[in-house]
Amino acid sequence: NPNIHYTFNEKELKNADFLIITVPTPTDKYKNPDLRFLKSASEIAGRNLKKGATVVYESTVYPGCTEEVCIPILEKESGLKWKSDFFVAYSPERINPGDKNHSLENIVKVVAGDTPQTAQKVADLYKRVVKAGIYIAPSIKIAEAAKVIENTQRDINIAFMNELALLFDKMGLDTREVLKAAATKWNFLKFEPGLVGGHCIPEDPYYLAFKAKEIGFHPELILAGRRINDYMPQFIAQKVVKLLIKAGKIVQNAKVLVLGITFKENVRDVRNSKVVDLVNELEDYGIETSIYDPLANPEDVKWLYQRKLLKSIDENAPYDAVVFAVRHRHFFDIDKDFLEKILNRKGVIIDIKGILSKDKIPEESIYWRL
Structure with a gap:
């Protein structure tokens, strides 16, 4: 121009x-x-x-x-x-x-x-x-407040979904089926559980909380939402470990493929990605992780996180588990035959974003979604 x-x-x-x-x-x-x-x-x-x-x-x-x-x-x-x-x-x-x-x-x-x-x-x-x-x-202050609550509201709504996911997991219920049923009511707000990354939603609530505390008001809900969302990578990593054990796998040196590293679906930006927190948690258990993302720039990932992306999804196959971490459109093409090809027998599938339909899940696999 x-x-x-x-x-x-x-x-x-x-x-x-x-x-x-x-x-x-x-x-x-x-x-x-x-x-x-x-x-x-x-x-x-x-x-x-x-x-x-x-x-x-x-x-x-x-x-x-x-x-x-x-x-x-x-x-x-x-x-x-x-x-x-x-x-x-x-x-x-x-x-x-x-x-x-x-x-x-x-x-x-x-x-x-x-x-x-x-x-x-x-x-x-x-x-x-x-x-x-x-x-x-x-006024300028009103405009500032309007912006910061836009992202804070979304953070709290997702935190509620994540807390429900934690609760329903303990109850043995499929959270997404519960939400699907609840969404039939006209005024039910359609949010879903997941990892909350990026440079807006995870950051902005702390700006509002900072100002609140500065004037002597202690925000409860705002910070509670942040605690729940920050806990999700740890919870999901624990779930991976439990399911590996259930499948008869040895956790130490188990091979896990993580699909997606960008902070949200269908973008190239990897800054402030909570997927990295999940990978770190997995590696704390002695798990060998491999990351594949067709959109992320490998140089950005190397510079920000000192990590190497796979050039192809099956580069280190077979895997003991696959974690669908980001809802990239590319991952919707993954089918049952391909999963059988890259997974070991009784492989574990962790579907954080609810990408897979039931007909795509291999019979012997252990499947769990957030």
Whole structure:
């Protein structure tokens, strides 16, 4: 696109009327907000801010972060005065990776500004590309809060499904059959159990919890949901071990194939993948794991996790167990004959995402799904 100009020269930002900042907002090892990227971007924007410019933040943060952390940096670095010499807006990024139906132009854009005029100016800017419409929130804090609860709500809903899966497993019930029956009611929310990875859902609840504790409120449900979802790799690894023993396999040096390492289905991104946590748990039991993912970049996996991906799914076959960890479309083609080919006799099949239908399961195999 001839209208796009890429540069490493921050001085060129001095020409911009709008500066849109959309950098990662992870958590540190203590699960507190890690604002290094946000602060660094604000410093760069501040020292190259021209008078009259508007800075728009899209990164997910806790309510109040833009005004309490970012704006003071902009003022300090620029020497300009907020709401007089420059203006600030917030418009959270809402893209769902791998979702072709909900692209930027098809998602309602929430915007908020430090003044009504700023909000309208930013709304007019985004209107040029967003067809779904613009929603102007009353304040920056409200827009920040709206974004952070979007992902927190999803995290809690999945945590409920995961807790049900833990309960029903103890009761000997098929969780997905229970959910299938419950979903016949019109107002039943259709979520499913699974591993919760990525750089949004597992991180954002901690931002909200951080702010809550800062003002003297201890969040119960938010953190409970996080504990349940973080526990799932450990639970699934324990299930693999129990089923290997049930199948008469020796756990030490058992060969397990893990299908998928990306953080969600049909994407290439492997950052913050909970599948890696599962693999680590399995290897703690002395299990030999092999990972196959047709979408993940082997170099990314090697750089992030110091792991090697299989070049072909049957490279290290036969396996004692297969774990369907990610619902890639490629794995739906795996059938009964292929599983019989790559599994040892009485092989174990762990179907985290409910990919396999019953007719694809070899007779002698032990099958379990989350």
